[in-house]
Amino acid sequence: MPKPTILVIGLGHLGGVTLELLARQEWAGRVIGSSRDSERGAARCNLARLGAMAQGYPGEIEFVQLDLRDVDQVAESIRRLEPDLVLSTASPQTWWLPELLPPEAAARLSKARFGAWLPIHLTLNLDLMRAVRASEYPGPVLTAPYPDVVNCVLDRLEMAPTCGVGNIDEIVPKLRLLAAKKLQVPASEIEVTLVAHHALQKAVFRSPHDEAPQAVPPFYLVIDHLGEDVTDEVGGRDLLLEPFPLPGGPAWGFLTSGSAVRLVEAFLSNEDASLHAPSPAGLPGGYPVVVGKGLIRPRPLPDLSLGEAVQINERSHPFDGxxxxxxxxxxxxxxxxxxxxxxxxxxxxxxxxxxxxxxxxxxxxxxxxxxxxxxxxxxxxxx
Ligand SMILES: NC(=O)c1ccc[n+]([C@@H]2O[C@H](COP(=O)([O-])OP(=O)(O)OC[C@H]3O[C@@H](n4cnc5c(N)ncnc54)[C@H](OP(=O)(O)O)[C@@H]3O)[C@@H](O)[C@H]2O)c1
Structure with a gap:
């Protein structure tokens, strides 16, 4: 069977790291990176190509110039390139730029909450989905910019991407790690089932110097060890909210890309995989999902209906403004x-x-x- 073609749109911090990781996957075939700037984009793809080759991979990377604002050009490119999966990380401004302000200014602005930046995260995804519809491309479209809310808005316009990447799935490894430590077992034996919105991340990844949050967005959490529910035994809620500092800024891209590449692999596999992802089919927030054969669906949970899960995430929206x-x-x-x-x-x-x-x-x-x-x-x- 031919290996899949993956189109990565946006070669900034997140797109660049994702390109590097995809270039080093045995299962990935042709990887096409794209951005507006031909010179910068081609150089970025050259770097990924040589890095992959240096590590012993074929490095089958190409570059194509795309400006998402040009819907007709993007639609034509998608038709011509015939990707098996499209992943967009394109955005006019990244999430961590306000962190570059002096602490007083950053603190004042952060009171607006993350959703304040919605127009910036929404605009290019709207253009992307217009192009996808125009191209009649039938495959999966995964998006990085604030999918918990952006994809929900797009769903109202009947233009929801297949799902988002990152966010909820960045919390899951923290829980697996801490629960495994508590039970003194390997993290591979721990399984987490989580329903949560992007808004929860602020409480999950605070540093020990940050004040404990006064209010925490709702969530649903079950932690299993070898099939046995150990949520109470390990103190699931406390583990979730335990300070867990991470570096701010572009280094986060490694966490998001790790999760995104695993999700991409699952989409392109003929086997179903049980993962977590934000906004499957435009639902608000993030869910446990089943992914495979180009499709995604929320994983049915024994004691929480999909309607109840959606409500948890709807009630979380205000925590993001x-x-x-x-x-x-x-x-x-x-x-x-x-x-x-x-x-x-x-x-x-x-x-x-x-x-x-x-x-x-x-x-x-x-x-x-x-x-x-x-x-x-x-x-x-x-x-
Ligand atoms: N879901 C998650 O867990 C998660 C995690 C991290 C980041 N994010 C989000 O992912 C997005 C990207 O983050 P980042 O840190 O990679 O940002 P970044 O470094 O600023 O990269 C954004 C890229 O978008 C491209 N771009 C801008 N306008 C474009 C257009 N009209 N057409 C095509 N490409 C365009 C730019 O490339 P050119 O200038 O070369 O075109 C730029 O390289 C942000 O919205 C960020 O908040 C999400």
Whole structure:
């Protein structure tokens, strides 16, 4: 059987690491990296190609220039390239840029909560899904930018990607590690079943110096050891919320990429695998899922219906500053989110209409850069 073709859109920090990991997988065939900038993108693909070859892999990497804003060009490229899977990490601005502000400014802005940046994470995914529909490409589309909410908005427009990557699946290894330590057994014997939203991450990966969170988003958690429920024995909730510092910034890409590559492999396999992923078929938040043969579905749980799982994640939206997502995809922000962005950035948005995402994203990026400048931080070429 021919090995699969994988199209990776966006070759920034996350896309670059994902490309490097995919280039070193026995099961992966042709990997096509793409971004707007031909010179930078081709050089990035050359690096991945040589690195893979140096490590003993064929390094079958190609580059194609794509600008997601050009929907017709992207649709035509997808038709021509005939990928077996599309993974997009493209975004006008990455999540950790506010961390470059002085601590006082970063703390003030973080009160807006993560969902405040929704237009930035939404805009290119909207363009991507328009292109996917236009190309009539039938395969899986996986997306990285804030899938717990973005894909839910796209679902209202009947344009949900197949699922997201990262987020919930970044929490699972922490739980396996800590539970294994507590029981003094190998982590391979521990299985975690988790329903949780992106909003939970802040509480899960705090450092020992951070205050314990006053309120924690709802979640569902079962920890098994060799098939036996040990959630209470290991203190599942405490393990989940135990401080677990990680470096901020681009190094996170290694965690997300590890999870994304495993998910990609599962999609392209003929066997079903039991994993976790954000937003399968545009559902809010993250779920245990069954993945294989190009398909994904939420894994049925013995004591929690899918409706109840969805409710857990719907109730988590406000912890990220998202008050509600209406039937037409309009997103209403929490009052605190609106107020903090108004006070700090002079940016005013109570409701985000999907068709305004591009314009809102441009304004938010520009105002954030002005704000950084006002605090003496020049973001320069930093994306
Ligand atoms: N789900 C998760 O767990 C998770 C984890 C980490 C990051 N993320 C998200 O993933 C996204 C990417 O993160 P990152 O750190 O890799 O960001 P980044 O380093 O800024 O990379 C984003 C890339 O998007 C590309 N891009 C921008 N506009 C484009 C367009 N119009 N068409 C095609 N490509 C375009 C850029 O490449 P060119 O300029 O060359 O076009 C850039 O390299 C962000 O939204 C981030 O928040 C999600």
């Amino acid at each position: 998202i008050h509600a997502i209406e039937e037409d995809g309009t997103t209403i922000f929490e009052p605190v989110t609106v107020q903090v962005l108004r006070d700090e950035l002079g940016y005013d948005c109570e409701r985000l209409l999907p068709h305004e995402a591009a314009e809102r994203s441009r304004e938010l990026v520009a105002r954030f850069r002005e704000y950084a400048q006002s605090w003496g931080v020049d973001l320069g070429q930093q994306r």
